[in-house]
Amino acid sequence: DVVMTQSPLSLPVTLGQPASISCRSSQSLVYSDGKIYLHWFQQRPGQSPRRLISMVSNRDFGVPDRFSGSGSGTDFTLKISRVEAEDVGVYYCMQGTHWFTFGQGTKLEIK
Amino acid sequence: EVHLVESGGGLVQPGGSLRLSCAASGFTFSSSWMTWVRQSPERGLEWVANIKPDGTETYYMDSVRGRFTISRDNAKNSLYLQMSSLRAEDTAMYYCARDPGDRAVDYLGQGTLVTVSS
Numbered sequence: 612d613v614v615m616t617q618s619p620l621s622l623p624v625t626l627g628q629p630a631s632i633s634c635r636s637s638q639s640l641v642y643s644d645g646k647i648y649l650h651w652f653q654q655r656p657g658q659s660p661r662r663l664i665s666m667v668s669n670r671d672f673g674v675p676d677r678f679s680g681s682g683s684g685t686d687f688t689l690k691i692s693r694v695e696a697e698d699v700g701v702y703y704c705m706q707g708t709h710w711f712t713f714g715q716g717t718k719l720e721i722k
Numbered sequence: 723e724v725h726l727v728e729s730g731g732g733l734v735q736p737g738g739s740l741r742l743s744c745a746a747s748g749f750t751f752s753s754s755w756m757t758w759v760r761q762s763p764e765r766g767l768e769w770v771a772n773i774k775p776d777g778t779e780t781y782y783m784d785s786v787r788g789r790f791t792i793s794r795d796n797a798k799n800s801l802y803l804q805m806s807s808l809r810a811e812d813t814a815m816y817y818c819a820r821d822p823g824d825r826a827v828d829y830l831g832q833g834t835l836v837t838v839s840s
Contacts, residue, residue, distance in 0.1 A: 648825040659817055659830045660759075660767065666824055703767060707825030710783070711769035 613638050615704055615714035623722040630691040632717045634704035639684050641708070648707035651680055651689045654716075655700040663702075664689065696721060724748040724829040726818045731834030738808050742834055744801040744818030752776075752796040755821035758803045759830065760814035768814075771803065772821060785811075808838045 614637040624630045640647045651664040662671050664680035667687060677692040691698055699721060704714040730742040742758070757772040771782045771792040780792050791804040801818055815835050819827035 642825075650824075650826040659832055660761075661830070662826065662828045665822075665826060665828070671828060705767075705826060711825070713767035713769075715766055 613640075613706055613709040613712050615706055615712055617702075617704060617714035617717050620715065620717055622717055622719045624691075624694045624719060625722045626696065627693050630694050630698075630719060632689045632702055632704075632719075634682075634687045634689070634714050636685045636687075636706055638709060640687075640706050641684070647683065649680075649682065649687050650705045650707065651678075652703045652705060652713075653698075653700050654703065655697075658700075660703065691719075694719070694721070724820060726820065726829060726831030728816065728818045728831045728834035731816060731836045733837045733839065734808055735840050736809060736838055738838070739804070739806040740808065740836060742803040742805070742816055742818075742836070744831060746799045746801065746818070746820070749820065751794075751799040755823065756792075756794060756801045757819045757821050757827050758792060758801075759817045759819050759827060760812075760836075761817070761833075762814035765811070765814070770816070773801070805836070808836075810838050812836060813838045 616635045618633045649667050652660040653663050654660040663674050668680045679690050681688050701716040701718050703716050725747045727745045734740050758770040761767050773780045773792045789807045793802045815833040817830040817833045819830040822828045
């Protein structure tokens with residue numbers, strides 16, 4: 612199985628400051644069609660996960676532009692340009708190239 | 723607006739069975755791959771199974787293959803997960819989810835809790 616490793620696991624951030632989450636896969640996520648099926652999810656307290664970013668860098672409908680994704684091969688990053696209170700929650704990366712596996716989650720909290 | 727509502731969870735003894743249902747609305751269900759995802763504190767998020775729009779192809783994670791069966795009724799906009807030979811490690815919140823066609827899910831329901839315990 613492809614293992615997705617996120618860091619940090621806990622991320623205290625001051626309101627208005629940037630935040631960055633890293634996700635590393637144990638294998639290249641380039642699929643046979645040449646595309647990279649790496650996605651990011653947000654899970655707010657008491658809610659189900661919601662997708663933020665698809666295919667490395669495409670924001671889903673309604674996702675604020677302060678969220679951005681980047682990366683290639685085995686290393687990927689989710690960035691929040693200015694953290695707001697509503698961003699508190701757990702963030703997961705997920706790969707869909709080799710079956711489907713999720714990272715262990717990064718808990719973002721306000722400092 | 724995509725809306726997914728799961729039901730059927732509950733407490734079941736090891737070795738028992740349970741059938742989860744998901745009612746879908748707000749999108750063309752019959753054209754969408756559908757997925758069950760589960761979440762537990764011990765194992766995190768896990769992709770359990772998915773099914774092709776016409777129901778002719780199904781895929782399962784290794785630990786549930788042979789015990790769980792995913793199915794759908796496009797006339798009723800409904801997705802199902804029949805679970806048998808349940809084990810303690812199947813205890814989790816089970817989410818119904820839509821696959822938008824990019825080898826992921828985008829919308830998940832609120833989930834239904836399955837607890838396997840004697």
